[in-house]
Amino acid sequence: xxxxxxxxxxxxxxxxTGDWRTFRPNVDNQKCIKCGTCQRFCPEGVMGKIGExxxxxxxxxxGCGICANECPKKAITMSEDK
Amino acid sequence: xxxxxxxxxxxxxxxRNCEPDVVACYPITPSTHIAEDLAKMYANGEIKxxxxxESEFSAISAIMGASAAGGRSxxxxxxxGLALMHEAIFAAAGLRLSPVMCVxxxxxxxxxxxxxxxxxxxxxxxxxxLQIYCETNQETVDAIPQAxxxxxxxxxxxxVCMDGFYLTHAVEQIDVxxxxxIRSYLPKFKPFARLDPENPVSIxxxxxxxxxxxxxxxxxxxxxxxxxxxxxxxxxMAKLTGRSYGDGLLEQYRMEDADYxxxxxxxxxxxxxxxxxxxxxxxxxxxxxxxxxxxxxPGEELAKALAGKKSVAVFEKDYSLGASAPMYAELVEALYxxxxxxxxxxxxxxxxxxxxxxxxxxxxxxxIKDAKRHSEWV
Amino acid sequence: MTDLFTPGHRxxxxxxxxxxxxxxxxxxxxxxxIVNATGCGEIISTPFPESAWxxxxxxxxxxxxxxxxxxxxxxxxxxGNDHTTVVCIAGDGSTYDIGFGALSGMLERNDDVLYICYxxxxxxNTGVQRSSSTPLHALTTTSEVGKALHGKEQFKKPLLDxxxxxxxxxxxxxxxxxxxxxxxxxxKAKAIRGARFVSIFASCVTGWGxxxxxxxxxxxxxxxxxxxxxxxxxxxxxxxxxxxxRKPVLEYFKLQRRFKHLTPEEVAEIQKTVDGFWAKHxxxxxx
Numbered sequence: 001x002x003x004x005x006x007x008x009x010x011x012x013x014x015x016x017t018g019d020w021r022t023f024r025p026n027v028d029n030q031k032c033i034k035c036g037t038c039q040r041f042c043p044e045g046v047m048g049k050i051g052e053x054x055x056x057x058x059x060x061x062x063g064c065g066i067c068a069n070e071c072p073k074k075a076i077t078m079s080e081d082k
Numbered sequence: 083x084x085x086x087x088x089x090x091x092x093x094x095x096x097x098r099n100c101e102p103d104v105v106a107c108y109p110i111t112p113s114t115h116i117a118e119d120l121a122k123m124y125a126n127g128e129i130k131x132x133x134x135x136e137s138e139f140s141a142i143s144a145i146m147g148a149s150a151a152g153g154r155s156x157x158x159x160x161x162x163g164l165a166l167m168h169e170a171i172f173a174a175a176g177l178r179l180s181p182v183m184c185v186x187x188x189x190x191x192x193x194x195x196x197x198x199x200x201x202x203x204x205x206x207x208x209x210x211x212l213q214i215y216c217e218t219n220q221e222t223v224d225a226i227p228q229a230x231x232x233x234x235x236x237x238x239x240x241x242v243c244m245d246g247f248y249l250t251h252a253v254e255q256i257d258v259x260x261x262x263x264i265r266s267y268l269p270k271f272k273p274f275a276r277l278d279p280e281n282p283v284s285i286x287x288x289x290x291x292x293x294x295x296x297x298x299x300x301x302x303x304x305x306x307x308x309x310x311x312x313x314x315x316x317x318x319m320a321k322l323t324g325r326s327y328g329d330g331l332l333e334q335y336r337m338e339d340a341d342y343x344x345x346x347x348x349x350x351x352x353x354x355x356x357x358x359x360x361x362x363x364x365x366x367x368x369x370x371x372x373x374x375x376x377x378x379x380p381g382e383e384l385a386k387a388l389a390g391k392k393s394v395a396v397f398e399k400d401y402s403l404g405a406s407a408p409m410y411a412e413l414v415e416a417l418y419x420x421x422x423x424x425x426x427x428x429x430x431x432x433x434x435x436x437x438x439x440x441x442x443x444x445x446x447x448x449x450i451k452d453a454k455r456h457s458e459w460v
Numbered sequence: 461m462t463d464l465f466t467p468g469h470r471x472x473x474x475x476x477x478x479x480x481x482x483x484x485x486x487x488x489x490x491x492x493x494i495v496n497a498t499g500c501g502e503i504i505s506t507p508f509p510e511s512a513w514x515x516x517x518x519x520x521x522x523x524x525x526x527x528x529x530x531x532x533x534x535x536x537x538x539x540g541n542d543h544t545t546v547v548c549i550a551g552d553g554s555t556y557d558i559g560f561g562a563l564s565g566m567l568e569r570n571d572d573v574l575y576i577c578y579x580x581x582x583x584x585n586t587g588v589q590r591s592s593s594t595p596l597h598a599l600t601t602t603s604e605v606g607k608a609l610h611g612k613e614q615f616k617k618p619l620l621d622x623x624x625x626x627x628x629x630x631x632x633x634x635x636x637x638x639x640x641x642x643x644x645x646x647x648k649a650k651a652i653r654g655a656r657f658v659s660i661f662a663s664c665v666t667g668w669g670x671x672x673x674x675x676x677x678x679x680x681x682x683x684x685x686x687x688x689x690x691x692x693x694x695x696x697x698x699x700x701x702x703x704x705x706r707k708p709v710l711e712y713f714k715l716q717r718r719f720k721h722l723t724p725e726e727v728a729e730i731q732k733t734v735d736g737f738w739a740k741h742x743x744x745x746x747x
Contacts, residue, residue: 005287006287007511009282009284010512012467012511017467043479062474066474066675069676106530133534137561137562137565139524143524144530146528147530147534148535150532151531152539170521177520277536278516283516284506287508287509287519288519293508
């Protein structure tokens with residue numbers, strides 16, 4: 001038995017927050033210039049690697065829309081997640 | 083080898099000899115000399131780190147942090163200082179950290195009073211810390227390495243309680259265990275969980291209702307189980323020093339054929355022993371029972387020690403205002419429905435430094451000979 | 461690159477603090493110990509048995525992080541570890557208010573600790589109550605708007621100046637909307653020994669009443685309007701690290717529920733204070 005409330009590193013990943021989402025980001029790679037803005041600002045850190053096209057991890061994306069709002073090329077749009 | 087030394091200085095010496103990684107102190111009467119003497123040692127390079135914190139709350143917080151980082155850690159305080167630490171006292175135990183603190187017992191405000199009683203540490207009895215109450219300065223210096231040993235192996239923080247002024251400021255012959263001896267006695271501290279970049283863990287998560295109570299129950303069970311560790315730590319040290327204090331949990335004095343018992347905590351038990359000797363010389367069948375380890379509470383051991391006795395005067399320098407004397411209440415619980423339980427009386431006295439003399443003890447022992455239950459402030 | 465602050469944490473959608481935590485761990489790397497105060501940051505990241513932290517982490521209480529950190533670093537150094545950076549992460553409630561004494565103590569001792577405050581200008585974890593960081597006239601659940609009162613009656617406490625007055629080697633302010641500035645200041649702070657302080661302006665969309673997608677842009681507006689100056693104190697000298705566009709403060713206010721009740725006079729009063737700060741700074745520069 002664990003003697004105290006000690007958590008192993010990175011285990012928050014067990015908590016899939018994707019089901020919180022109402023809206024989802026849609027990335028248009030045609031418009032994307034891989035600037036990394038969305039990846040830097042995502043509060044979840046689930047937009048993929050800087051230097052590559054955004055790859056949203058929908059297991060965790062909460063649909064806040066910061067990526068769409070910050071994208072300098074308007075390459076990301078939000079739509080209702082059905 | 084004994085030397086003539088103040089109780090506080092002797093505590094500082096033995097703490098240094100336990101080779102702590104971190105000491106954090108905030109001065110408060112009557113523990114101040116311990117904090118000062120440790121600071122002097124730090125100035126001489128004899129202590130690795132001494133943090134001059136800006137409050138007792140930060141003192142306990144710093145030694146909690148040090149303990150979580152794998153450091154042996156120590157602080158000292160009294161009264162208001164301990165009360166200011168209250169929130170962190172509970173957290174230190176819940177986090178299963180292993181700091182040791184020497185509390186120079188003193189009354190709590192208000193009214194302001196700097197003299198001795200046990201209101202400060204008794205108020206922390208529910209926190210999950212070990213509490214050892216010492217009768218003498220010699221016992222206090224012996225109890226400090228024992229406290230480290232139990233705290234660091236049971237992952238439960240420990241308080242060593244010494245009576246303010248009666249002990250802290252008394253200059254007497256004391257043998258302070260040396261570093262070499264303590265090294266052979268006290269293994270290196272290996273914390274339950276350590277803040278280590280090589281092996282990261284998150285310490286101090288919050289627990290939902292499904293888990294919280296389990297953690298609290300575990301802590302309680304481990305604290306009760308640590309009685310064996312307290313006894314073992316005491317016995318191992320006794321082998322090295324030739325000094326023992328009962329069985330580490332309780333000390334029985336002339337109890338064997340005694341009918342009437344004076345029971346208490348701390349330095350007043352020296353007074354009680356003298357009273358017992360005087361009454362024994364007159365043919366009275368009296369004895370003294372000292373609770374050395376108050377947390378974990380040796381309930382079963384007390385029931386055994388008191389079985390068949392006629393009457394017990396439980397003397398305490400503390401009170402749960404609006405209720406009863408805490409140790410008395412716990413003893414009643416321990417003896418409830420026990421077949422050979424004696425009559426138990428509660429006497430509260432010595433608050434804020436009020437004198438408790440040999441004659442006072444004698445009069446209480448005389449009073450309980452009617453085998454009736456008394457409850458008095460004396 | 462895998463973040464050292466992982467997804468699965470329980471922050472609100474659009475949380476500015478979560479952005480700050482990613483920026484912090486990714487700037488500072490693995491050789492750190494985080495000492496976290498009770499607050500949003502703690503409850504979103506470490507519900508047992510989970511943790512979003514990939515670095516060593518401890519949470520004890522609300523008001524004692526600087527002292528815990530002093531103990532952690534003392535024990536690490538005493539055991540021969542001379543490299544690990546001990547980092548406090550605490551909100552403005554802990555930093556400006558309840559832990560202020562402990563912060564001052566740690567700064568005065570110049571302990572080898574990097575203290576990071578994520579400042580979202582209220583007690584968000586308990587439901588948006590005022591802190592001494594809450595700006596003038598802002599609505600919170602303990603600085604209400606009613607017949608007798610019109611939001612918070614006091615100015616925001618000038619914490620960075622107070623910290624700098626302790627003569628610590630480094631104190632700076634930055635903002636989540638400027639990730640390169642955050643990164644630069646944190647790396648600079650990490651390279652220095654002694655007590656260092658970095659305040660990161662981190663929006664709270666829930667507490668401020670802002671649409672979630674504006675989480676970053678609202679923080680940027682605080683800088684652009686001059687409400688949140690980007691500063692650095694080194695060797696007692698204050699320097700502005702970013703000149704703001706000085707947009708009218710109303711542009712910042714009108715997007716937030718907490719400022720919706722402001723009268724034109726109140727907006728003008730705040731604008732005047734902001735103008736005063738920048739006029740004073742610009743006058744100082746011309747000397």
